[in-house]
Amino acid sequence: MPRVSLNQIAPDFSLPDFAGNTVSLSDFRGRRNVLLVFNRTFR
């Protein structure tokens, strides 16, 4: 399974958020740091 390499460009992605707005990692480039959290489940 691929893993993210430290100090390398993180893989970009585009996905609609739960309200339907498309969110891309690259949207934050140059503006914000991103803490990407992979949640297991809400239950």
Added chain:
Amino acid sequence: MAQLRHDYTRFKERDVEVVVAGPEDAGTFAEYWQDHSLPFVGLPDPTFSVLKLYGQEVNLFKLGRMPAQVLIDKAGVARFVHYGHSMSDIPSNEEILALVDEVNSSGAPVT
């Protein structure tokens, strides 16, 4: 999630956007966000596209995915990667905030 919510202002002050991805569908996300007044970006990923891209670990014995966190700086570079080995294996906010301070002060080139 409550842990991150608690210190969200401190993350925001440090120019950090918290983006939460998970396998649930949009309806489940919306309900959870509303119930808990979460200020984060919520990304339903029922097809596991981002989860696979980032290699979130699957623990076959527990039949679930383990939590993972990736801190990406303004240049798009992964500066911290943590793959949990259990549900409770989550770095503390203090640990992440200290890393953010380090990232923000390192003057990494923004491209």
